[in-house]
Structure formats: C-alpha cells, structure tokens
Amino acid sequence: MKRIVWDMAKCTGCRVCEAVCSLVKEGEFNPVKARGKVVRTVERSILHKVRVTCLQCEEPNCMAVCPTGAITANEEGVKIVNEEKCIGCKMCEMACPVGAIAVCAEKGVALKCDLCEGLEEPQCVKYCYTEALQHLPDERVGITLARAKSEKYLEMVTKEG
C-alpha cells in the first residue's frame, strides 16, 4: 500500500495541509476537522513542528478496540471509518498510539485520514509547497526517509564554522 511520509527538515509548519484537508473533507476551513494536524510548539522563540496523521498501522489498535466494527481496511489496506456505524465512543482516540484519530464534537463521529479515498492522491500531499509530504509505496518509505536524514547529516558535517 501507499503511505504519507513527512520530512521534518522540509516542513515549514505553514498548515496548508490542515486547511486543504478540512476544506476537501468538510467544505470548511477548520483545523479541528482536519485529519492531519501540524502540532506547533514555540520554545525560546524557536518554532518546532510535528505533523501528526494516521500512519496506517499494520495492526491498528483503533480497529481492534472499535466496538461497532466501524473501522475497516479497504482493498489497499487503508483504514477507513464508517461514519454510519461510528457511535462516537472515543475508544479509538484512547487506543491510537500517535494521536491521529479524534471524535469531532460537532459531528459525533471519529475523523481520521483515509488518504483521500476516491481522489487521485491525498490533497495535503498535492498542496505541500516544500514537498515535505510525499505519498509513497511502502517499499520506498524507508529509503526516502534515510535519504532525507542523510541530507541533513551531510549538511551538518560540511557546514563551515
């Protein structure tokens, strides 16, 4: 299957991905309803950011704990919430190891990334200006991340002063 890969070094923390996500999925701009979130922390006037979204676990806790079977994997292995079946119990929220699924108070159902099922590619990836987000097949994820990290390392060791 394909997954979304995030490169910390390239991400500027602009949150365009959040905005695009909530518009595509809900027809509104609302970070609360975005399936992927940029967690921003400012320490000593330095911005730190981590993008959190569903990593499509092989053995998903959310699926295991869902009491109504609302979360299932489709043919490609993407885990999808059936909003009709979801009762908003929040078990998945507690079980998710990365904080990538949350029950929306307004809708009363769990929202999570489905890699923009039905569209050509995840829209957050399409509109990531610095290409910090990529949509890659499993077998390319490892080497892509290794490449990204080695670039940073190279830069560090070759930097003057």
Added chain:
Amino acid sequence: MSRTGMILRVDLTEGKIEKEPTSRYARAYIGGPGIGSRLVVDQVPPDVTGTDPRNLLTINTGPLTGTLLGNKCDITTKSPKITNSPLSTASFGGQFASEMKFTGHDHIAITGKAAEPVYLFVENDRVEIRDARHLWGMDTEVVQVRIKEELKDPDVQVACIGPAGENQFVGAVILHDIQNAASQGGVGAVMGSKNLKAVAVRGTKGVKIADPEKFMALWNRLWKEMTTGRLRAYVQTVNREQLSTHCDEYAHMGMAQWGYGPDASFVIPKLKKEELQGEFDRRYRVGSIGCAFCPVQCQGNYDVPGVGSGGVACFVNLAMRFGVKNLDTKLHFKAAERMQKLGADTIEVTGIAGWLMILYQKGIITAADTDGVPMEWGSEEAIMTVVEKVCKQEGFGKFFAGGIAQASEAMANGKGFHLAYHERNVSVPLTFWERGATLGGSGGTQLMQAATQYLWFHPPADRHGIYRLFAPIFGLSEEDTLKLTDEWLSEFSEKHTGSRDAWKPEVVEGKARYMWATENTISAADMAGRCDGVTTRTPHAGCTWDTEDTAAAIRAVTGEPCTTEMLLEAIQRRRLLEASYNILCERINGEVPEIPAAIVQGSLNPIPDGPFKGQEWDDEASEQVGEDYCELRGCDPDTGVPTREALEKVGLKDLADKLEASESDDVHPAASTPTPVACPM
C-alpha cells in the same frame, strides 16, 4: 450563506462585554480595517488622542481570514504617534488572525481603561477579562508562554505588549508568536494606555465556504502560479532566501548613494564575510515562520549561540543598516531580537539610534546627554543602550516617549531638530525614502505616500533589486529577467491606465490612475483579511492577483454578491471615510507639518549613482499627479478635502456634514451615534 460572525465590544472601564452582528457593516465596508475604521469614526470624537481611554482599539479580520486565501488581521485605532492622532492601521497575521476568526468573532473593539492590568480571553462564545497584574512587566516571549500555561491550552494564540507598550512608548508594537508584529502607528502604546497586556484567542468554529468549487478554482490558479508559473521565483525567494547576499549588496549600494539623512559623508567599511546577511542565514537559520495556511512563510527563524533566538525579515536588517551604519548582521539580529522581546518597532528605534549618532558626530550632544554612553557610529554599546533605555523609558530614553519629533525639540535645546528624520513623527527608514528623489520608483512610492496620505502604504519593492534574485530561478540572464519583470509592470499599467508606461518613474501621464489601482489592490486585500504580499501591489514580482480576484474570493467564501464594482465602491467609501475623519482630526488638533528639512536634504537630488542615476525630484510633476489623484477620488485638488458630492455618492453624508460644520466654525464635532451607513448597493 451570509456572514455569521460577530463584533465583540469590550469596555474595560465598565468591564462590559457586548456583541453585535458583523452583517450590519459587511456590505458597506466588507471587513478588516474597512469596518474597523467605521467603528472608530462612529465612536471616537476627532479630538481624542491615541492614548486617551476613549480611543477604540479594533482588531479586524476579514471575510477571507481563516481560509487558504487569507491569514491576516489589522489593528485599526487612532494613532498615538502620528501627528494629530489620525486613524492608523497596522496588520499582522501569524496564527492569531485565523484563530480569532474561528472563535466566531470577526472584530474585537476595545474601549476604556482597566483599573489594573488585565488581559482579554476569548474562547469561542466565552469572553473573559482576566487579571494580568502578575504578567505586567514581562517580555513578549515570556508572557505568551505564561498565558498558555495559565489557560492550560498550548494552542491559545496570544497578541501582547512588552514593557515598551506598558510604558506607552509611541514606537511600541503589538506582538504575536515569534515575530508577528503590528507596528505602524504605535498601536502597542494604545494597548498599554488601556492597561491591556494581551488578547488571547482560541476558536473551534471554522469558516464555512459557500462555494468550495469556485474557491478551489481560485486557489488552484494561485497555486499554479506559485509552483510552476511566474510567481515561483518570488515565492522561492521570500521562502528560502529572505536574507541573502543580494540584501547586502542592496544595503551597501543604498548607503553608498544616499548615506544617512543629511549626513552623506559616511565611508562604508569593507564587508566581512561573517557579517554578511547571506552568511548569517546559512549559519543560523533553523526554519521559516509565517502565517497560518500560507505556503510562503516569509520570515526566517534563527538561533544564534551566545546572542539569542527569534525571527527576522530582511526589511528589519535593512532599516538597521541604514540607520546606524554598522554592517554586522549578528548585531542587527541581537538588537532586533531584543526589540521584539521588549515589544518595540525596529524602524522607530533604529531611527532614534541613527539620529542620536548624527547628533554625536556633529558635536550637538556628548556622552553626558546619553547617560555616559558615546553615540559612536555603529557602536554595539550605543545601539543596545538606545534599545533598552527607549523601550523601558529609562534615563535619556524618556525623551522619546512621544516619538522623535517631540524629542528633537526637547533634547539638546532643540539643536538637533532640523536633523530629525521623520514624517509626522514617524521615523522614515531610507528603504522607503531612497526612492523619494524620483517620481517614485516602480509605483510612485513617494507620491502614493504624499498624495494619498497613507502612511501605512507598504511601498512597491524596487524593480531593480528583485530581478537579480529571480534570474537563476527562471534560468534567464539578469538582463532578460529585468525585461520580463518590466513587461509585467507594463501589463498591469496598461490594464488600469491604458498606457504601458505609467509605472515608469519619469512618466506623469496615467501615474495617478496607476497609484489608484495599486491602492485598490492593497485596500481590497486588507478589507478581505488577506495579505497584500501576493497581490498586484508588486506586479514586477509576478503577481497577478488583483482587486477583481479578491472580489471573486469574497463571493466564493461568503456567497454574498460582491462584484468588483461593489468592492471598488467599498474601497472608495473606506478611503473617503478615513480621509474625512483625518481632516477633522487635523482641523481640531493642528495642521500637518511640512516634510522636515532633513528628509528633503537627505534625498540626494539628482541621484548620483545606481539604476536611478540622474533622476530628479520634479515638483511640478508631483503636483500634477497629486491633482489627478484627487480628481479620481473625488477630492478638492487644492486642499485634498473630499467633496460633498463624492461623499454622498458612497453614502457618507454624515461625514460631509461634519466637514462642513468644522469648516464654518471651530466647534468640536461631537461623536456621532453609531448607525450603520445606508449602503446604496
């Protein structure tokens, strides 16, 4: 769908909180500073000064704020700094503007003065005035952290003042996050005068889009231009090369040509590699910062061991260089970072430092006048002393509480008065004024500022600077890139004036209309809550987003039938409203002073070198353009006062009556009752 947002009204004297629907004002004034100005005009009599408790501080988002096409808000209030207390607008964005919009409030209007320091907390519908006695005195970095801790929510967004604002220094800013500052007009002093330390917002309501398909079509067009089209060079330049070697050359050239104010004798030292901006950026940049939902992220985030950490944009550095004649980027960063923490405007403070240094060189002041610190050119000790003392209002810093105009009269028995480099008490960085000796660089910068009286006008970037950064990105020679960017200027010029040449510095024909079109595109963006950065304010950067596009975006977001004509009329209404009110302020508070001698003498005429070599300031031409502009806006060409006919045409009969009354006698016009304007649309 129409607007569902509210205007939040807070009276800090009474502790009263009220709300009214934005829709009352939305058709006539769209939003942003359009509505903000109307709120101030309706409530505040012209004789009220900026720091008077009766002044109204408005924080204004627009219909596009919180979407992919808008991320700004504006502070509109009566300026404590600009002579005669006119309306002044200062914008900032960061994460604050969209977060405020998500609370369901489009505007926050704050009047009165709290008995003790407070801060305002808005969480969706809940509004609280909270005790801030324990936060008073904290710098802008610490107070934001403390408020987030206290509210137990790290995603609260805070706009605050530092010690400079608390002390009501007129160069104080309102600061948010790392370095998003609303600086123009001295708005931080207004917050300080109200005993208001901060405004904190947290919202989860979102902005519903009336027509997502139309919205995405507009966004896709812009996206295409930014990624593969003509805008790509501009976006990549501000995104990744904010501080670059180019800026060094630019600053170097500027100083060589224009010196500082009346003193053009400064000899530029040889640039050392480690002092260059490009080198600084390479070594110390840890990331980018900018506004929510904007791919451009136009500011750099730096961590400099032994100095400090913070954000900076190149403009700050330029202002610093011109003012204090020291080329060390690390020192500029150190001073800028300190000013951010203390909550002061870098342009204002460096203007003060530069002025003191001139006085010292000329023997008008000695070290004794500046608490024992000699104001040597570029001295680190001198610069940092000025920053600390002025922002904290200690020692000689107290002279500058009311700004440079007041200080120039008080300090050294007024002997440095003629050397003060300001316009209506606003320090003018040479990056603005270097174009003053021409008919206004690429967009008539000086004319725009003089004729339109818009001190908040951000000047169009110089055409001769930017193309050199674009060349490698477009894969063209510098010469061909200049041709290309000039062609874009001609395109915009032809579209609005019928002439391909109206943008050119020496051309008078069509210049007023060119200025009018540029003013419209900026005002449209402001009123919509959109940054004017990627608009036809700078056609030579490849921007094609014009007033009609802002109108289309407002339609897509709100579902309101906002045509380009309606938006242009709202811009005209805002323009005349502000102009009329500012004239009332002048008539009551005093005349606008002439441009100070230092500024006129400071612009070497004709320009001795560089791309504008040989160009001269032309009084006759500038007068002609001013008159043409007045005609376009419906103002008297001799006095600049809006005519009754023009005012009534946009539903401003109330202002026409007040102007007439203030003309016939010296009776103070009373504040009008807040009634929404009858919109002719």
